[in-house]
Amino acid sequence: MTRPRPARLVRSERATRDGIPEATVSRLPFYLQALTALAERGVATVSSEELATAAGVGSAKLRKDLSHLGSYGTRGVGYEVQYLIYQISRELGLTQDWKVVIVGIGNLGHALANYGGFTSRGFTVAALVDADARVVGETVAGLTVTGLDSLDQTVSSLGIQIGVVATPGPAAQEICDRLVAAGVTGVLNFAPCVLTVPDGVMVRRVDLATELQILAFHEQRRAAGRLAGEMPAEPQDLSEALGAIGEPRTTLTKSRAEAAG
Numbered sequence: 001m002t003r004p005r006p007a008r009l010v011r012s013e014r015a016t017r018d019g020i021p022e023a024t025v026s027r028l029p030f031y032l033q034a035l036t037a038l039a040e041r042g043v044a045t046v047s048s049e050e051l052a053t054a055a056g057v058g059s060a061k062l063r064k065d066l067s068h069l070g071s072y073g074t075r076g077v078g079y080e081v082q083y084l085i086y087q088i089s090r091e092l093g094l095t096q097d098w099k100v101v102i103v104g105i106g107n108l109g110h111a112l113a114n115y116g117g118f119t120s121r122g123f124t125v126a127a128l129v130d131a132d133a134r135v136v137g138e139t140v141a142g143l144t145v146t147g148l149d150s151l152d153q154t155v156s157s158l159g160i161q162i163g164v165v166a167t168p169g170p171a172a173q174e175i176c177d178r179l180v181a182a183g184v185t186g187v188l189n190f191a192p193c194v195l196t197v198p199d200g201v202m203v204r205r206v207d208l209a210t211e212l213q214i215l216a217f218h219e220q221r222r223a224a225g226r227l228a229g230e231m232p233a234e235p236q237d238l239s240e241a242l243g244a245i246g247e248p249r250t251t252l253t254k255s256r257a258e259a260a261g
């Protein structure tokens with residue numbers, strides 16, 4: 001069965017179609033997180049300094065980022081929390097619901113499926129898929145795990161736009177190819193491998209071990225600095241360190257939002 005291509009998740013390398021720099025886009029979720037926490041506390045307006053501190057970024061950078069959204073705040077008042085939440089959500093495409101399939105319902109797949117935090121952020125886990133006959137038919141987080149042979153049908157009939165790959169590494173590329181062929185335009189890859197996708201499809205890789213390695217790298221440097229009687233400067237971002245261990249992407253640093261740019 002064919003269906004119209006879903007809204008593309010893809011952004012160009014440096015700037016989005018509407019001219020917002022990628023680095024700004026990567027910080028928007030941190031602003032949204034901080035704003036949501038403020039809204040939950042009943043805060044109606046926030047200064048750029050307060051919001052910047054809450055998001056872990058410099059206030060000049062925050063103001064510049066928000067100016068790309070056409071949001072400049074009001075002198076002496078700051079930003080309206082609810083309106084800024086709306087603006088950022090709209091920019092991130094979170095005013096629509098994104099449907100997600102998780103492939104590989106082992107330890108990680110179970111944990112992801114049972115995580116309640118996706119829905120409130122605009123993501124619905126709509127399907128769970130596994131190749132193992134002992135797992136197929138199991139109910140996880142209210143969904144019945146379906147077999148791999150119906151993956152294409154599941155994706156197209158439910159209009160799923162995002163695929164989460166939680167299979168072992170050797171299976172990941174084939175799963176990714178099948179997801180893309182079925183119409184998925186965004187892939188979140190947890191498997192320890194690099195996935196190749198055609199133009200128009202975006203892959204994000206999550207690797208906690210890599211993040212730990214980067215922490216270890218800096219811990220080691222800090223310890224060496226202590227031994228030498230000095231403290232090395234805290235890195236502003238980790239691109240140097242990442243280059244050193246051959247992993248080009250992460251967002252860990254002294255503040256996640258700062259690392260994004």
Ligand SMILES: NC(=O)c1ccc[n+]([C@@H]2O[C@H](COP(=O)([O-])OP(=O)(O)OC[C@H]3O[C@@H](n4cnc5c(N)ncnc54)[C@H](O)[C@@H]3O)[C@@H](O)[C@H]2O)c1
Nearest residue numbers: 104105106107108130131132167168169171191206207208
């Ligand atoms: N990125 C991270 O931070 C992180 C953390 C933990 C695990 N992982 C990775 O996530 C993956 C899953 O880890 P886990 O601990 O859940 O493993 P697991 O063995 O518990 O689960 C893997 C599941 O994938 C299924 N599977 C295997 N081949 C498949 C295929 N071709 N199609 C569909 N399903 C298939 C298996 O039946 C199993 O249910 C591994 O690649 C692991 O290295 C990544």
